[in-house]
Each structure stands twice: as C-alpha cells, then as structure tokens.
Amino acid sequence: MRRCILLGERAPREALVRLALSPDGHVLPDVRAKAPGRGAWIGVTRAELETAIAKGKLKGAFARAFKTGPILIPDDLPQMIATALERAVLDRLGLEARTGHLLTGSDKIETAARSGKLTMLLHASDAGTDGNRKLDQAWRIGNDEEGSALRGLALPVSRTILAVALGRQNVVHIGLTERDAAKRVGETLNRWLHFIGPESALVACETPSQGASAHISNPAGSGIPAAADDDTCEEFE
Template sequence: MAKGNASDMNDRKCIVTGQSGDAEALMRFVVGPNDQVVPDLKRNLPGRGCWVRAERTYIEQAVAKRLFARGLKQNVVVQDDLPELVDELLKKAALGSLGLARKAGMAIFGSTQVGKAVRAGKALAVLHSSSAAPDGVRKITQARRATVHLGGPKIESFTLFGTEEMDLAFGGGNVIHAAILDAGPGAATLKKLKALKLYRQIADEHDMPEGESFWDEEETDEE
C-alpha cells in the first residue's frame, strides 16, 4: 500500500497549536476525492497530509477556524460533522479489534472471568459497559488494586461503549464487563482503545493514579 508523503510524515506539527508531537498523539488528515478532507487513522494514505492533535476539541477548532486549507496548502471541503466522523471511525476500529481479539481467545467477558484474569495478572485492560452497576465495577477495581499491591501489573480501565456495542464486539448478550488478555491481538486492541479514550478525553474514574494501592479504598464485606 502506498505510504503517506514523506515530508509531512517527518514534520508532524499540529495545525491548531503549532506544536510537534509523536505520531500517537497526533492525527493525520489528507485530501480525498472531490477535495474533501479525510482522516488517515493508519497514517498510510498517499499525498500531502496535515496533522492535528488527536483530541476531539482540536479537530473541532481546526474545522471552526478553517485551518485545514492552510495545513494542506489548497482549497478543501470540510464536513461540519468531521469530529463526529472521526469518533465513529475510532470507535469502529476499537470494536472491530475487540472482536478479533475475542476470536483469537485474547478477550473475555463476564464479571467472574474478568475477575479471575485480573487476579492472575493475565489482563492487559478491563472494559466496563456505560450501564455497568457500580458494585460490579467496584469489585473489579478492587481486584486491579490488589494485583498491583501484590506486585502484579497495573491494569488499565476503559468505559467507552454501551452494552449493545459490547454485545456486538463479543458476539454475546448483555456484555457488561470484559478484559483484554496480555498477548498478541490484545496489545493491538489496547492501542485502539487508548486512541479512542484520548480522542474523547475521558478521565475514567476507575483509573488508578500512579502510586495508588489496593489499600487506598476501604474494604467491605460485600460480595
């Protein structure tokens, strides 16, 4: 497949902030058919490209301030709903990757299975449906903290999808809690989840700040 223009690949500078950054922190856009601005999530489309910080607020600013024409050095057509289109593309990429990880045996669901994977240190990340009950989330969060306290890995948490979207990715009904396992397709899925979380600028309340331990949350006798 043809790769992106070498010059803009080497000069990654956000057209909104003017700041340079790593590829993972920026999103590339190119000119597509009919001079329309197209997101290049894989950073491999041919032609001149420009870069925007990979967060929704900066895409919105680029659209509102008509910065794409300057960044791409030509007249372009920009959809008003470009920020929503990018969100949808990132979401589809993440859900599709979850489905592939599940088929490869690298993603599981169900609170019991997820809890076991977390305690065994096999989970790379956990996912909670947006409709998950607080008690179920709390138990898995406690398991994550306990794992870190015992010297295991820090396990990331994501709340990005509704139950219907999780059901679609996992081919099951009523998927509330899920986990990505630490191997192969699981690592690729984690990368896509992080990209969506960064874009939406979600501060997950279940994330554990650096240095936080299992004992930072009071224990209860609740099952």
C-alpha cells in the first residue's frame, strides 16, 4: 500500500503513479515503478495534478520529503505521465497478444463473446457504433445478461494506434479470453483512464462475476480504491 502525497489517501501501488526524483532534482514519471532511488506516489487526475503544480503543492511535498536541494517540476510533467501511462497500456496489450489471450477481428471476437469465453471487450475510439453494438450484444448474450448495461470500453486511442501496438492490421476491436490477462490489462487501464479524466473510466469491462474490471473504484470521488486497514504504506520510497 502507498499513500498519495497530494490527497493523503492510501491505495495499492498498482493503482497509483510513482514519481521519481532524478539526481539533478527533476521530478519525472516512473509509471513502471522501476527507477532506482526514492520517489513519491500520486493518485490524482491530470487536472488535479496541474492545479497542484500551479499552486506549488507538488514541489512543496517533494521539498519537505527529500531536502536535497532545488526541486524542478517539468512544465510538461502531466503530459509526460499521460504519455507514459498510454504506452504502458499499449505495451500490456502487445504482451497479451503474444500469449494468445487476445483476439482481434469482429468475427473471432463475436464467436468468443457468444460462447461465454470473453472476459474483456475493448473498442477503438474511431470504431463504428454499429460494430460496437453488435459485439456488445454478443457479449451480453454469452454472459446471459441480455438487457443489461454490459458493454465494451471505448479506448481513447484510434484503430491505427492499436494496430501499431499489436503489430496487426486494422485493429478496431479487442477481446481478451483469459481472466488473469484481463486483470493485468484492467490494472494498467485503470491508472491511465483515471489520470486522463474520471469521465473516461465509467464503463466496466467485465461482469461482476468475472472479477477484474476496467472501472476504477471511486470512493469519495477520489478515484483511489479503498485501502485495507493497515499501516504498512509509505508515501516515499
């Protein structure tokens, strides 16, 4: 568990974004949480981060914690984080494609959806409405949830970007057929969609019975999942 240094709320580290402090005092995104040295965690949206930067709150939090000299916040830090989070999602999809747990092509996805083998459904931002509805309906049928609000998630990236990420042609829709794969993709999606704006994370990608969802929980409007009642979290590491 980690604590967001701007909201003061705790959450699993997978739901937060790590910011690392470089040797020259620059605050940089470390979305994979692998950079050496100490860092801090945030769970705010891009708009909230931009406000915190403008008011000096982020710089102040780092300065109080590290006391190592000048703290430099890049002007484009919010965009750097958004780009890194998008890259993490696309890389995750590419990895799942290589495992064989990811489907593309409307016919293949529809077959898996109707047979109850689909655990996550994603649409490109420029996918046609009719195509989305057809696959959404097939997914509801396969889950015995006809008439429900179950539907795929429209990603904020185009089919061209998805095609490049997966090394395939014309990727308009994506289906995941393995629960753990959907969970892994869902975790990266949660962070990205929450950061770029709460309105982007309103559609669940699995039924409640299937477990993982691409909708990040939002207690008290913070977008950070409720934390377990323990004291093992750290703001900085």
